[in-house]
Amino acid sequence: MTPELTELIARARVVVWDFDGPICRLFAGRTARRVAAELTAVLERAGLSGLPAGAGAETDGPLAVLRAAHRRNPDAGLLAELEELLAQEELRAVSKALPTAYADPLIRTWTAVGARMAVATDHSPRAADAYLAGRGLAECFARRVYGRDRLPHGLKPDPYNLNRALDGTGAAPDAALVLGDSPLGLAAARAAGVPFLGCARGEDEERRLRAAGAPVVVGSLESVLAALRTPARPN
Template sequence: MTSETTQTEPVTEETENDTEKLRELITRARVVLWDFDGPICRLFAGHSAERVAAELAGWLEGRGLHGLLTKSELKTLDPHVVLRAVDRRHPRSDLVAELEERLTQEELRATATALPTAYADPLIRTWTAVGSRLAITTNNSPRVVRTYLASRDLTECFAPHIYGRTQDLHRLKPDPFCLNRALNAMGASPSAALMIGDTPSDFEAAQNADVAFLGYARNEDKEKRLRDAGATAIVSSLELVLRLLKDQA
């Protein structure tokens, strides 16, 4: 799915076909599995994820454990990379548990400045209103998700189906574990579900769970990464999804 055309762009057969494919994805979905950071909000919009990753690496270094990370892992911009790297070397250890709790606390602080994704709130409420069931399937802490949803009065749209990071860190996406948990809990078949995500790991998890995927890409770099991973249904704004959903109501 290409990004939504503007009024000044010509409507081509290709864009019409893309819109129809998106309409089919939306119409077929009885269960919608949402990634959290990206499609619903930019969690680290005002609380740098890069700084969090650096602080986690610095905490390890302060304990004389900098050797646990490779040079590329030390330079990562993603705190989940740091967490998973340590877990691979010391799985289910007290060290990993403390590091995960530190990340959770940083994520909780980030909710205060998280930026809602445009059109996400009304899309969530509309999908709920038309009878679809929604779940969160994320690598973030479920405590963080609940805190953010409560701040936006969106809890009832998802509760109790919030499936986030557990102590089994090797089962973070792209492993389909959280998607399968959601489907099993909701008694839903993969063919009735649609996942909305913004990373290649989201796409891969959906593929592994045999769930249809809709990519959300807020910029060209994210769109390129999704396309390189194999995703074909991608939107740059949730406005088109909301409009098509309302057409079906």
């Protein structure tokens, strides 16, 4: 437990979680690659080629394809088709999603001590809602789940959904804390002026977050839970 981590936790009145990563692992690597390939195939049939099909598939494959498609500015109908295809795959993945270690007790404990929880994600809010309900966590978030819309704009590093979460909770940026696992999430937090806590699953993720400038990175949410449960020492 570091003083920097303790300070981040102590100042946070609102905790804004990324969904896939800090809360759960939505896709297994093979599934992510398959879904990314399916999205790419739809784009190729529409005459858009040269988009990523597998790069970064274990962490961001399908979303990487969606971001790349959005940059190519296809028609709204094609974007909506891609988004719905991905949303249906995300909903199917919910039943097999793996909870991130210590995420459930951390969410419940943080809520119990008075912090408000929110989700800001590039994934479908329907999938996030379904996962939280299945884990018995929906009440902790009180409908404060902000995700990708049908015509996906405002994807990270744009702070669009993070700003929606701040508006929905009535929180000032410096009273909030983002829990994220990617440099894109860090960039969105910086753009919104919100402190960021990096959650790394393995050394590669930790290196990427630190290289992007994340000031505090934890390898397990256990350390966050331990810090939250440790009474503050009087000055």
